[in-house]
Amino acid sequence: MELHDIWFVLIAVLWTGYFFLEGFDFGVGVLTRLLARDRAEKRVLINTIGPVWDGNEVWLLTAGGATFAAFPEWYATLFSGFYLPLLLILVCLIIRGVAFEYRAKRPEEHWQRNWETAIFWTSLIPAFLWGVAFGNIVHGVKIDAEFEYVGSVGDLLNPYALLGGLVTLTLFTFHGTVFTALKTVGDIRERARKLALRVGLVTAVLASAFLLWTQADRGDGASLVALVVAVAALVAALVANQAGREGWSFALSGVTIVAAVAMLFLTLFPNVMPSTLDADWSLTVTNASSSPYTLKIMTWLAVIATPLVMLYQGWTYWVFRKRIGTQHIADPVH
Structure with a gap:
């Protein structure tokens, strides 16, 4: 296996880690509108991810940096062709981080409500x-002979x-819902389990x-195995959730994400961005990679x-492993 093949696998691992970890805190952000009934419950949800959300985003920075260094042609075509959606994701992540930090800086209800609204939308939009x-990366986009994206935003x-x-969006919301059930106590835990069933279905x-569309379009034997694992894990996560085994449910929803992302990268390889105009114009692990020395x-x-x-990061999760509920939320002091 060549180094560019190894780095394709490593980048796939980084994106998998990002979607596994950031997936549940995107889901929790969406739940601030779908699950929480009052201000105290919103604080409970935000506190479940408060110690870890910024660490989860490190995986995105690492994945982007690794793509830039290992596959500069891929990075250039991706970020120029997908400029507007990626810019929107970046703006959402910036506002989201500010919302987490600024929400409790002032006691006024409208101040906190506005930041909570920002958390909801800046979690939902990137998840989608x-x-x-x-x-688009897996299905292919309009790339010309110069390896430049020549389509429009509408083509995406x-x-x-x-x-x-x-x-x-739905998978991350489900992942966040079972995480909420795992990390909370009381009524909010029970309602999270019930919501997880509906979102999971x-x-x-x-x-x-x-996944079946992906398999029919570009799949092979390895991607079929990943598809089966993803679907089986999702069904098992629903069963575990109904049985009240939140830890197993969360782990299995994570397996679903891992298997689904693995399937996408398996169908993609050896391409990194297929061209729908001409297969010879596709970006591959060979023509998009950096030098062997790099x-x-x-x-x-x-x-x-x-x-x-x-x-x-594992130590951080261990330190903040205990469940919380509304009884743990102190009155704000300003």
């Missing part, structure tokens, strides 16, 4: 747009990509349709830094 973006809003957006229908240096840095980052 990431699915649209990856749907095709049925396959829009279905992908609905899948990531919708997710199962949409995800099955999207990839070698990156590999050594990754071997040293990645375990340290994962250990620190």
Whole structure:
């Protein structure tokens, strides 16, 4: 296996980690409108992800940086062709981070309500747009002989990509719902379990349709195995949720995300961005990669830094592992 193949796998792992971790805190952000009944419950939901949301976003920064360094042609075509949706995602992530930090800075109800509204929308929009973006990457876009995107924003809003957006939105919301059930106590925990069943059933229908479409379009034996694992894990997550096994349900919803993302990258390889105009104009792991020397240096840095980052992030989750409820929410002091 060549170094550019290894870095394709590593980038797939980084995106998988990002969707697994950021997926549930996007879902919790959506639940601030769907599940919480009052200000105290919104604070409970926000506090479940308060210690970890910024660490989860490190995976996105690392995935983007690794793509830029390992596959500069891929990075250039992706970020120029998908400029508007990616800019919208970036703006949402900035506003979302500010909302988490500024929401409790003042006691006025309208101040906090406005920031809570911002958390909801800046969680929902990226959750949808990431699915649209990856749907287009896998399905293929208009790339010319110079490896430049020559389509329009409207071309990105095709049925396959829009279905992908609905899948990531519902899957992340389901992931966030079972995470909420895992991290809370009392009435909000019970309502999260009930909501998880409804969201999970919708997710199962949409995800099955999207993954079967992907398999029929570009799949092979390996992607079929990933498809089966993703669907089976989602069904098992629903069963575990109904049995009150929130830990198993969360782990299995995570397996669903891992298997689904793995399937997308399996159908993509050896391309990184297929061209719908001419297959010879597609970006591949070979023609889009950096030099072997660059990839070698990156590999050594990754071997040293990645375990340290994962250990620190794992320690953070361990420290903040306890459940919380409205009884743990103190009155604000200003």
